[in-house]
Amino acid sequence: MNKIFDKIKNFLRKFFGLYIIDENKPVPFSQQVLVTGTILAVTCIAFTIMYLCSYSKSVISVNMDETSQTSTSSVTKEVSETEQVSKSESSDENSKEESKEESSNTEESEESMDTAAMLGNMTTVLKTTDDLHRGELILVNKELSCRYDGENAEPMADTKSGSYVLVDNNVSLAPDVTLKLNDMMDTFEAIYGENDVMVACGYRDYNTQAHLYFEEIDKKGKEEAEKSVAPPGYSEHQTGYTFDLDLNREGDAGINYYGDGIYSWINENCSDYGFIIRYVEGKDEITGFMYEPWHFRYVGVPHSIYMTKNNMVLEEYLDFLQKYTSNSPLYIKDDEGNEWLIYYVAESNDYETEIPVPQDKEYSISGDNYSGFIVTVSN
Numbered sequence: 001m002n003k004i005f006d007k008i009k010n011f012l013r014k015f016f017g018l019y020i021i022d023e024n025k026p027v028p029f030s031q032q033v034l035v036t037g038t039i040l041a042v043t044c045i046a047f048t049i050m051y052l053c054s055y056s057k058s059v060i061s062v063n064m065d066e067t068s069q070t071s072t073s074s075v076t077k078e079v080s081e082t083e084q085v086s087k088s089e090s091s092d093e094n095s096k097e098e099s100k101e102e103s104s105n106t107e108e109s110e111e112s113m114d115t116a117a118m119l120g121n122m123t124t125v126l127k128t129t130d131d132l133h134r135g136e137l138i139l140v141n142k143e144l145s146c147r148y149d150g151e152n153a154e155p156m157a158d159t160k161s162g163s164y165v166l167v168d169n170n171v172s173l174a175p176d177v178t179l180k181l182n183d184m185m186d187t188f189e190a191i192y193g194e195n196d197v198m199v200a201c202g203y204r205d206y207n208t209q210a211h212l213y214f215e216e217i218d219k220k221g222k223e224e225a226e227k228s229v230a231p232p233g234y235s236e237h238q239t240g241y242t243f244d245l246d247l248n249r250e251g252d253a254g255i256n257y258y259g260d261g262i263y264s265w266i267n268e269n270c271s272d273y274g275f276i277i278r279y280v281e282g283k284d285e286i287t288g289f290m291y292e293p294w295h296f297r298y299v300g301v302p303h304s305i306y307m308t309k310n311n312m313v314l315e316e317y318l319d320f321l322q323k324y325t326s327n328s329p330l331y332i333k334d335d336e337g338n339e340w341l342i343y344y345v346a347e348s349n350d351y352e353t354e355i356p357v358p359q360d361k362e363y364s365i366s367g368d369n370y371s372g373f374i375v376t377v378s379n
């Protein structure tokens, strides 16, 4: 052990002239100053280098964070709305999210500034968990059932116009939908002089849907049957916002309406009246149904116009709307210059959700049947 210690002493003596270690030899003061100064200088340089290294590392990591935040927020904006759907988000977190989004995209920031200002003074109204399952924009598909079966439906025999026929006097729809259908079919008849379009089915109750479903399964098997008939409880026909068209031809069985020939006018212009072709070509993976040119769903203007122009089915459209808040609403203008502002409010954890609405403008609120509410403002 002593040998090792001696070796270290000799090494230090040779290298630094540290005679101070050897008690027997006096050390000149100038040499002590020189050695101590050198050690201090080397230590200072070493610390400076270490500090610079750690600083540049932290700068890089901050930049990475910013990049990941930006990309996260743009993903939130563009693709996934899961974060915004999250019911646990407080309004503070929402505004943070929005400010992040604004800083990440100047154009959107300017757009959101303008559209938010267009709403004017705001107040709030309350909507309940029950309301989430009501309204013209509720999504009903193979995963989402119709909670309030036929609540809106009323027989249309007395309120329909003469420009089309009903398969029987029991055909029912929500009264507003009947009026829009009257408008559309009156225009069609005025242009083409035909009144042979028939509403083959409007509102369908749970038992009728169950009967149809099991009848189809008996014919085709479950997998094939479910491509065209929804299980009971999960049919859009139970909402009162949906109908199937047919042509009034004697002796014909089944649906003969394909939206072709002169009838293509109906399918091409129905969005102006608030209707969409609910099951379009190429989207059966999303909707769960094959193309049905006879099956119309009322969602209301301007939603029908926007969805049709942008080739979105209802599932896609409702997902898309979730990135628009009252601080940054979606702005829609139609060919006639009518303007709308549309935004989404996630359902709160409580029974009631506070919905911000404009004080001085007309608006309507619809649940989406799964996560929140859509506010549609006429500007």
Ligand SMILES: [Zn+2]
Residues within 6 Å of the ligand: 237, 243, 244, 294, 295, 296
């Ligand atoms: Zn249908």
